Amino acid sequence: MQFAQRLNPFLRRIPVWPIYALAFVPPVWLLWQAANGSLGVDPVKALEHRMGELALQLIVAVLAITPLRRYAGLSLLRFRRALGVVSFAYVVLHFLCWLVLDMGLLIQQAAGDVLKRPYITLGAVALLLMVPLALTSNDWSVRRLGAARWSRLHRLTYPAAILAALHYLWLVKAWPVEPIAYLGAILALLALRKLPRAPAARAAAQLSTTGPR
C-alpha cells in the first residue's frame, strides 16, 4: 500500500495519449515483419494469433485495474479507457487477419464457420459484445447514459473476456498451457471482484469517496 501511495502521484502525471500512439507500434511492427519474412514460415497464422494474443493481454490488463486499486491501492483508472479501446482495435485487426488473410475473403465459408464452429462463434460474439463498449468509451456517452447505466453496460467486458479466453482454448488441439493461463487469469480477476472487501480496504475506499472530514 505504501509503495502504491508513493507511486500514485507519479502515475497521475503520466499522460494517457501515449497509449494510443504506442498502440500503433505492435501491429505496424508485425506487418513489417510479415512483409520481410521474419515472422516465420506461416506469417498469416503468426499475425492472426499475435493480434489475438495482444488483445487478450490488454483485456487481462483492463480487468486487473480494479483489483489492483482495491488490494494494492494502485490507481490506474485513468488508463483503463485507453487500454480498453486499444484492445478492441486489436480484436478488430485479429478478425480482419482471419477474414482477409486466413480465409482469403471466402465470405461464404467464413460465414458458415462463424455459425458452425463453436470457437469461431464465441470469438464473434465476444467481438460483438465489445462494439457497444468501444462506441461508449467517451465522456459524452458517460454523461448521456448516466454513470450507473454506463457502468452496467460496461460489465459486458466480463462475458466478453471469458468468451475470448474460451475462444482461444477451444481452438487448440490437446491442452497447452497458454490458453488455460489466460482463462485462469481472467476468471481469477473476475473472482477478486466478488470477494468481500477487507475492512481496511473498505475504510480506505470510503475515505476516498467521502473525502477527509
Add this chain to the structure above:
Amino acid sequence: MRRSPRTDLRWSDVTPRASFLSRRQMMAATAGAVLSAMPRTGQAGIATVPSDYSTGEAPNSLADVTGYNNFYEFGTGKDDPAAYAGSLTTDPWAVEIGGLVERPGSYDLADILSGVTLEERIYRFRCVEAWSMVVPWVGFPLSGLLDRVGVGAGARYVAFETLYRPSEMPGQNHAILDWPYREGLRLDEAMNPLTILATGLYGEEMPNQNGAPIRLVVPWKYGFKSIKSIVKITLTDTQPPCTWNQTNPREYGFYSNVNPAVDHPRWSQASERRIGAGLFAGRQETLLFNGYAEEVAELYAGQDLAQDF
C-alpha cells in the same frame, strides 16, 4: 597451455547455407537434363531415383519444411521441433518388427536400408489443421519392408510406435498426449505403393524435426497419420490404438483420410492454406484423398467415408 593456431577466418567467411543451396539448385538445374534418366545424387549425397508418383507441383522451401512442424514430442509450437529436436540421438537406431510376421526381430536401420533403392517422392502434405505443403521426401515403399519380414497369416493391420525418450524429447515430460505416440494403418493401406517409409528429404538425411531417422508418409491421409521417428512396427489382427484417435475419437478417426466433404467438428476441411504461398494467397480447395483418389479410392469401395472418417 596449448593455443590453437591463429587463422584469419571468421564465421562471416562461411558460405551461408542459403547461398550454397541456391548454387546447388543452379548446378542441379544444369545437370538435371543429363542426369534425370539415371540414379542421381541429391543435393548433398543421398542417391535417389525419381518416381512416377511424384507431383509436378513446386516443393516448399527447405526452410518451410524444416521450420514448421507438428512434433509434440518437442513441444506444441510449430517452431519447437526445429528448436529442440537437435538433441535427439538417431544413431544407433533399430526398429523392432513383430506381431504377425514371419521373421520378427530388432532390425538395425542399416539392415532395413541395405539393398533398398531410395526414391524421391514429391508428395502433397495436408495437415488436419487445414494447411498444406509439398515435400520432396526420400524413401521407399513400406510394402517392400513388410514383404522382406514376411506378413504372417491373419495380419490385417500395421501398428507403429514413436521413440519414447523424455530425456531427449522434452515434450514427453508433459502429459499432452498418451506417450509414446502410436499410429496404425489397415494392411491394404500399408501395402499401397504410395505408402512409404521416408529417411530423408531434399536429397539429405531426415532432419530430426521431421521425424529422423525413419518415418511413415501416407500422403492421402492427414499428416498426423504419418508417424515420425519409428521404433516399433507390429502386425496385428485387430485395429491398433492410435494416439489422436484415442485422445479425441470424435475429432480424429482411425482412417483420417483427407476429405473436403467431412469436416473436422471444429473447423471446415473444404479448403486449405498452402504454406509459403504468401500473405495474400488466400486458400485453395482441398481434394478428396489429397488428390490421390486415383491410387487409393478403391481401398475404400463400399465404405461410408463420413462414417469411417
